[in-house]
Amino acid sequence: MQYSVGVEYALHCLVYLIDAPSNESIGIKDLAEFQGLSETFLSKVFSKLSKANIVISVPGVKGGYRLSKPPEDISFWDVIEAVEGPKPIFQCKNIKDNGYLYREGCCSAPSSCTINLVMLSAEKQMRDYLRKKTLAWLNEELDRDLSKQVREETRKYFSKSNK
Template sequence: MKMSVGVEYALHCLLYIVKLKGKDYVGIKDLAEFQGVSESYLAKVFTKLGKAGITKSVSGVKGGYELAKDPENISFWDVVEAVEGKEPLFQCAEIRQKNILIDQNNLPDSYTKCPCFIKVVMQEGEDEMKKYLSKKTLAWLYNEVYGRILPAETENKTHQWFKSKRETI
C-alpha cells in the first residue's frame, strides 16, 4: 500500500496552523514555500481538506486557512480519508470466481455466499490501521513535535516565519 505524499504534506501543514490565533491565517503560497512543495499541488490538497471539514478558507488580502475544528477532533485517519478518499484500500475483484476449474455459469455456494477470505483479512488489516490512526490527533501530534521532539525555539521560529510573511502583505 502506498499513500500519496499529499497525506504527509497535509499533516505537516496542519501542524503549522494548529495554534493560530484570531486572524493569523496562513496562505497556500506561504505553506508551499515553507514546505518546499508546489503551490498548485498543495492547493489541491487543501481543497480536499476543506471539503472534509478539516480546514476552512478565509478570503481577503490577509486571508488564508485555519482549522475548521479543534485539533483534538482531527485524527490522522480524517486527514488520510480527506486526501485519499473513503474507498477501501483493498479492492476485491472476486478473482476466485474466475478460476478455470469451476463452472462460471454454476458457481458453488462457497464462491458466492461466503466472503472471499483474502478480502476479509485485508479488511481486518485496514480496520486495525484505521483504529490506530483514528487515535492519533493533530493535538497529539502538536504536543509530541513541539512539546517533546523539537527544541522549544523551533515553534517560535516557525510561527515568526509565517507571521513575517503576513506582515509584508
Template sequence: MQFSIGIEYALHCLLHLCSLPSEKSVGIKELAAYQGVSETYLSKVFTKLGKAGIVHSVPGANGGYELGRSPENITFWDVVEAIEGKKSLFQCAEIRQNEVLLDKNNLPDSYTSCPCLIKVVMTEAEEQMSRYLRSKTLAWLHGQVKSKIPEDYMNETVQWFSESKSRKRRG
C-alpha cells in the same frame, strides 16, 4: 500500498496551523514556501481538506487557511480520507468465481457464497489501520513535536509566518 504525498503535505501543514495563535490564518503560498513544496499541488490538497471541514478559508488580504475544528478533533484518518477518498484500499473482484476448475455442482454453496477469505483478511487489516490512525490526532502530533524540538524553533516558525504575511501586505 502507498498513500499519496498529499497526506504528508497535509499533516505537516496542519501541524503548523496548530502552532499559530487563534484567529491567525496562513496562505497556501506561505505554507508551500515554508515546506519547500509545490504551491499548485498544496492548493489541491487544501481544497480537499476544506471539503472535509478540516480547514476553512479566511477571505481577504490577510486571509488564508485555519483549522476548521480543534486539533483534538482532527485525526490522521480524517486526513487520509480527505486526501485519498473513502473508498476501501482493497478492491475484491471475486476472481475466485472465474476459476477454470470451479464446478459449482461439486462444491458446497458455502465456497462460492461465503465472503472471500482474502477480502476478509484485507478488510480486517484496513480496519486495524483505520482504528490506529483514528487514535492519533493533530493535538497528539503537535504535543509530540513540541516535546522534541526547542521552544525557540516553534516561536521562530510562528514569527516566520507572521513576517511572511507582513511582507505580503507590503510587497
C-alpha cells in the same frame, strides 16, 4: 499500499495552523514557501481539506486557511480520507468465482472470501489506529522531538504580526 505525498504535505501544514489565533489564517503561499513546496499542488490539497471540513478558507488579501475544529478532533485518518478519498485499500475482485470448480457449478462458493475478510480486518485496524492519532497528539510529539528554538521560530514565521 502507499499514500500520496499530499497526505504528508497536509499533515505538516495542518500542524502550523494549530497555533494560529482563531481570528487569523495562514496563506497557501506562506505554507508552500516555508516547506519548499509547490503552491499550486498545495492549493489542491487544501481544497480537499476544505471540502472535508478540516480547514476553513478565509477569502481576501490577508486570507488563507485555519482549522475548522480543535486539533484533538482532527485525526490522521480524517486527513488521509480527505486527501486520498474513501476508497478501500484492498479491492476484492472475487476472482474465486472464476475458478475451475465454481465455473462448473460442482462446488458452492462460500458466502465470504477469506482473503477479503483478512484484508478488510487489517484495514479496519489501521484506520482505528490512525483515528487515535490527532493533530493535537502530533503537536505534542513535535514539542518533545524538536528544540524549543525550532518550534518558536516556526511559530514566528507564521505569525501575522511578523509579516
